[in-house]
Amino acid sequence: MRCAGGSEAISEGQRAAKSPRERILIAARELFYRHGVHAVGVEAIAETALTNKMTLYRHFRSKDDLIVAYVQQLATEGNEVLDRILAENLDSPQKQVDAWVDFVEDVLTNKFERGCALANAAVELDTGHPARAVIEAYKQRKHDRLVELFRAARYHDPNQLADEVFLLFEGARISIQCGGKGPASRVVGMLRGLLASRPRLVEV
């Protein structure tokens, strides 16, 4: 029940980030993800960001506002990562798919993984919290982009394939922190097998 307090060492990123606002968002990203949005107080975030509560409240109207910014930051970065993966493999949709699976593998084998930060935040937030809308929009968009990716790679029934892949990924991330580490550790292999054996509209 205890959160880390101010004893967090100065993160590498903190020196580089000039503006207090950036440092606060970096600190929020770390602490909110590691301990949950409710277990971390604004003071701990301010201290980790090498600033103080007052400056924090000059940039964010309330803690809920900061939570929204935290979630928006994650959603933006998530979209940008996918943008980059797709942009780096413009020559072939199949390579885009493979690159995305490689990325999934990286995420799931990261030993600091504590599940999807957005899903974790949604779990802690009441239904009416403004951050929930951001999270839901992001997940919806992510699913839709998977559909388009699979359609471009000429998979048969890209909608259902995206459903399956999406849910397997989500299930793996949540399972990492609640025991079923077995299935989560095998999901990448499953994904590759699934994608390799799926019918296509044309053979490549």
Place this chain on the structure above:
Amino acid sequence: MRCAGGSEAISEGQRAAKSPRERILIAARELFYRHGVHAVGVEAIAETALTNKMTLYRHFRSKDDLIVAYVQQLATEGNEVLDRILAENLDSPQKQVDAWVDFVEDVLTNKFERGCALANAAVELDTGHPARAVIEAYKQRKHDRLVELFRAARYHDPNQLADEVFLLFEGARISIQCGGKGPASRVVGMLRGLLASRPRLVEV
């Protein structure tokens, strides 16, 4: 950020439950699930249970102790539900599988569903919390029981099938509360299709 406080109406179950301990566990189950373990204070639980903080602390050494009991209660009930499903369909493993899928459908279409309570709790709890061990053991056991169920139903490669089904289910439950409602609403159909098209050791 605000939890419901004492305004919760007296739940139906509260009158029937005699002992304060039972009432407290019922209240904890409701409030912890709905708002998260960190967002609910012990006082709110005591009031919802039609008792007071002092009595609560006579039955549970601390809030963390109550959280462990809450999680243990959920794990026990989860195991019992599966026990019952299997016991009611002893004549055929295939009927056991079908009955379990029907149960999954009930869970996912329950409009009060806010994901798996155990997974949600794990998200909020630090890695060293004693409740985490209970959660992990339960999920591990659940996965193992799925393997045995599929093996009894003579599915080919019951290990991988259990992995897939387990992750799809977990993914669906977490997705219900963070937007991807589309995929979650279609997962039962996916499961039925998956199970119907899977190779078996013998035809029935």
Place this chain on the structure above:
DNA sequence: CGAGAATGTTACCGATCGGTAGCAGTATGT
């Protein structure tokens, strides 16, 4: 009945929560 255990009630503790006032210091651009 009567005795002992379990419950209810109230008031309290120190700590921490989210959030703010006020002022001193430090960049910044012109």
Place this chain on the structure above:
DNA sequence: ACATACTGCTACCGATCGGTAACATTCTCG
């Protein structure tokens, strides 16, 4: 050099947090 804006700092607010002391009340069961 100057005004302006931003930042740091300290001290504080009321509320709530988890947890406890002391005592009155009720229940249970021999």
